[in-house]
Amino acid sequence: MTHVNRVTEVLKNEEVRMIGICGMGGVGKTTMVKEIIKRLAGLKVFDNVVMAVVSQSPNIQKIQLEIAEELSFKYDENTESGRARRLHGRLMEIKRILIVLDDVWTELDFEGIGIPSHKGCKVLLTSRNLEVCNAMGSQEIFTIPVLTPEESWELFREIVGKPLDYPDLAKRVTNECAGLPIAILTVAKALENKRKHVWDDALKQLQSSAPGSISSMNDKVYSSIQCSYDRLESDEEKSCLLLCCLFPEDYDIPIEYLVRYGWGRGYFSNTDSVEEARNRVYSLVDKLQRRFLLLDGKSEEHIKMHDIVRDVAIQIASREPHRFLIRCDAEKKGWPKIYDHYTTISLIPINIDEIPVGLDCPKLELLHLEGECYSENSMDIMCKGMKELKVLALVDVCGISALPSSLGVLKGPSNLVPKWLSVFNRYI
Ligand SMILES: Nc1ncnc2c1ncn2[C@@H]1O[C@H](COP(=O)(O)OP(=O)(O)O)[C@@H](O)[C@H]1O
Numbered sequence: 492m493t494h495v496n497r498v499t500e501v502l503k504n505e506e507v508r509m510i511g512i513c514g515m516g517g518v519g520k521t522t523m524v525k526e527i528i529k530r531l532a533g534l535k536v537f538d539n540v541v542m543a544v545v546s547q548s549p550n551i552q553k554i555q556l557e558i559a560e561e562l563s564f565k566y567d568e569n570t571e572s573g574r575a576r577r578l579h580g581r582l583m584e585i586k587r588i589l590i591v592l593d594d595v596w597t598e599l600d601f602e603g604i605g606i607p608s609h610k611g612c613k614v615l616l617t618s619r620n621l622e623v624c625n626a627m628g629s630q631e632i633f634t635i636p637v638l639t640p641e642e643s644w645e646l647f648r649e650i651v652g653k654p655l656d657y658p659d660l661a662k663r664v665t666n667e668c669a670g671l672p673i674a675i676l677t678v679a680k681a682l683e684n685k686r687k688h689v690w691d692d693a694l695k696q697l698q699s700s701a702p703g704s705i706s707s708m709n710d711k712v713y714s715s716i717q718c719s720y721d722r723l724e725s726d727e728e729k730s731c732l733l734l735c736c737l738f739p740e741d742y743d744i745p746i747e748y749l750v751r752y753g754w755g756r757g758y759f760s761n762t763d764s765v766e767e768a769r770n771r772v773y774s775l776v777d778k779l780q781r782r783f784l785l786l787d788g789k790s791e792e793h794i795k796m797h798d799i800v801r802d803v804a805i806q807i808a809s810r811e812p813h814r815f816l817i818r819c820d821a822e823k824k825g826w827p828k829i830y831d832h833y834t835t836i837s838l839i840p841i842n843i844d845e846i847p848v849g850l851d852c853p854k855l856e857l858l859h860l861e862g863e864c865y866s867e868n869s870m871d872i873m874c875k876g877m878k879e880l881k882v883l884a885l886v887d888v889c890g891i892s893a894l895p896s897s898l899g900v901l902k903g904p905s906n907l908v909p910k911w912l913s914v915f916n917r918y919i
């Protein structure tokens with residue numbers, strides 16, 4: 492019996508309240524729960540099935556909103572505890588409901604979210620960490636195994652979709668993917684239609700995979716995604732992908748942001764207007780999606796990045812020559828002492844206490860600030876040394892009614908209206 496069938500069977504058991512699905516990043520947990528949700532829809536085991544993505548930096552409000560959206564109601568309450576009470580009440584009204592919590596990294600406070608403990612309310616969670624599944628009180632835990640070499644090979648061939656020119660080489664490349672679908676997908680797409688030299692080179696890169704320095708990730712996955720990134724056809728594709736790192740995990744990234752950021756920084760060749768830049772970005776996004784480096788977002792105008800791809804891309808973006816500083820996670824990573832080499836900074840605080848003021852960033856070209864209050868004075872100080880700044884994005888930032896005077900006029904393509912380019916702040 493497949494895992495999907497087994498989990499579905501266990502969910503029918505009245506005694507079971509919580510089930511965990513665990514496995515390595517990129518092994519197929521999210522895909523599996525989506526499949527289970529589809530299966531359940533036909534079986535009428537639950538009156539409602541809702542799904543929320545928890546991710547590395549759990550944001551209770553986001554989880555509450557996602558569940559409410561799926562149940563088609565809106566909160567009038569402004570506080571977390573108020574929303575928790577409301578959600579609790581709403582969930583108690585439903586006789587049989589399944590709440591799927593995807594990508595749980597730490598123990599969650601169900602009461603704080605508003606998830607009740609009545610028998611008809613079941614929880615299915617996924618995590619990379621077995622301990623988390625246990626700690627949350629899962630009565631049954633399913634571990635998703637990596638693909639066997641045969642399954643891996645079948646998937647590789649399916650992705651390429653036509654007879655392979657170098658089947659032996661392709662088999663060896665597949666074996667380097669550690670049975671993880673995400674690695675197989677990205678590598679297969681990066682190499683299809685490529686000459687033998689490119690295959691040889693990729694095999695060598697995968698075999699000598701240096702540890703990816705992300706402890707929660709399989710090194711093979713890291714090098715597979717790096718391998719796919721390295722083989723993107725243009726710097727424009729690479730830049731477009733790296734811009735997607737500026738947003739939090741599991742974020743629906745408005746493609747328009749990529750347009751403005753890329754255009755503002757002059758990333759695109761032969762583009763004379765923002766319309767042309769927009770066309771370019773949509774075609775770059777399309778290419779990245781076909782390589783499995785980006786995923787569909789909630790609409791045609793949004794895209795998403797798989798959490799694993801994002802982790803690798805952040806590592807790449809942090810290094811030379813890109814030099815991004817990204818702080819979108821609650822996880823305390825601390826602050827660097829020196830800022831003078833950064834070209835791009837994104838600060839989206841979720842429970843971050845202090846944001847450094849007075850950053851000395853002479854090379855900074857792009858500053859994205861989101862969801863925080865800044866005084867005009869602190870913005871002025873913060874932007875003082877930013878002589879190269881081309882794009883300033885203040886998204887849902889309060890406390891500011893005009894561009895920081897220390898900036899003067901932003902640099903950038905000369906036919907750009909700076910304010911239009913730079914500020915998309917609902918408060919202005
Ligand atoms: N059994 C499978 N066969 C083919 N592709 C798969 C399979 N499982 C997952 N994938 C693909 O692999 C990628 C990673 O899967 P995902 O479910 O997001 O992994 P996880 O949630 O464990 O990180 C996705 O693009 C998905 O479409």
Ligand SMILES: [Mg+2]
Pocket residue numbers: 520521522593594
């Ligand atoms: Mg997932």
